Amino acid sequence: MQKSLVAEFLGTFWLVFGGCGSAVLAAAYPELGIGFVGVAFAFGLTVLTMAYAVGGISGGHFNPAVSLGLTVAGRFPAARLVPYVVAQVVGAIAAAALLYLIASGKAGFELGGFAANGYGDHSPGGYSLLSALLIEVLLTMFFLIIILGSTSSRVPAGFAPLAIGLGLTLIHLVSIPVTNTSVNPARSTGQALFVGGWALQQLWLFWIAPLAGGALGGLVWKFLDDAD
Numbered sequence: 001m002q003k004s005l006v007a008e009f010l011g012t013f014w015l016v017f018g019g020c021g022s023a024v025l026a027a028a029y030p031e032l033g034i035g036f037v038g039v040a041f042a043f044g045l046t047v048l049t050m051a052y053a054v055g056g057i058s059g060g061h062f063n064p065a066v067s068l069g070l071t072v073a074g075r076f077p078a079a080r081l082v083p084y085v086v087a088q089v090v091g092a093i094a095a096a097a098l099l100y101l102i103a104s105g106k107a108g109f110e111l112g113g114f115a116a117n118g119y120g121d122h123s124p125g126g127y128s129l130l131s132a133l134l135i136e137v138l139l140t141m142f143f144l145i146i147i148l149g150s151t152s153s154r155v156p157a158g159f160a161p162l163a164i165g166l167g168l169t170l171i172h173l174v175s176i177p178v179t180n181t182s183v184n185p186a187r188s189t190g191q192a193l194f195v196g197g198w199a200l201q202q203l204w205l206f207w208i209a210p211l212a213g214g215a216l217g218g219l220v221w222k223f224l225d226d227a228d
Contacts, residue, residue: 001080005087007058011050012091015062016187019043020115021099023180040172043181048165055161063184064088064207065214069144072218073225075151088186096190116191116199117182117206125177129205132179136209137216139171140183144217152225182206183213 022042026034034042051060059076061067064085070076096114103109113122119132127135143164149155150163168183175181182188188206192199 001083004058004080005083007054008061008084008087009091009094011047011054011058011060011062012088012186013095014050015043015046015184016092016095016190017099018046020096020187020191021102023115024099024103036176037173040169040176040181043172044165044167044169047168048161051161051164058084060161060164062088062091062186063210063214064186065140065184065210066144066147067214068211069140069214069218069221070148072215073144073148073222075148085186089189092186092190093193094190096194100194111195113180114191114195114199115180116195117180117188118199118202119179119205120202122198122202123178124180127178132205133209135175135178136182136206137213139175139181140210140213141217141220143167143171143183144214145221148217148221148225179206183210185210 019039019042022034023039026042027036027039047060047062050062054060059070061070061076061084067076067081067084067088071078071081100111100114103114116122119127119129123132146167147160147164150160171183172181175183185207188203188210192203192206
């Protein structure tokens with residue numbers, strides 16, 4: 001259990017530092033910025049790499065919504081849910097803290113949005129609360145279906161991290177303009193703590209929607225799995 005929690009801490013740390021770090025440090029870098037397509041791939045690559053690195057130790061959740069969805073689907077013991085979520089949130093906060101220290105070392109640094117998630121005036125594309133709610137629930141649900149399906153005994157072993165990483169990339173390509181993409185309450189929490197104000201006020205959505213989507217994904221997969 002202890003090693004699993006350390007693995008979840010490290011995996012979530014890497015997801016937030018790599019994904020949000022690419023958004024904060026590299027997305028709009030003068031002339032050579034990677035843009036939101038690059039940020040989307042960065043998030044996918046963080047999950048892909050750490051799923052291979054430590055997935056065999058902890059299962060490679062790195063996300064409270066994933067842990068909940070796996071629990072609902074009967075693929076993860078409920079007794080481990082809260083410790084996993086705590087490890088994930090702590091990992092996300094640690095990554096956001098280190099990212100802040102690095103980013104603030106640049107002359108003229110301004111915190112800005114710091115890759116936090118938001119809706120309404122704080123949505124990159126100005127999308128409403130309803131739009132944000134719907135897309136976060138829907139995409140998290142499909143993320144869980146991808147995870148559960150690709151790790152099923154029905155598919156060849158060893159390829160699941162590829163499907164999961166590419167799935168997360170696609171999710172970001174779709175939803176960065178809407179919410180800056182959460183589908184992960186831990187990721188949202190770390191950034192919101194440093195932005196404060198509006199980011200903390202809107203954080204509730206980025207817990208409720210991904211958790212609801214994760215639970216729905218677990219239920220959908222359980223139906224599909226039981227129907228076979």
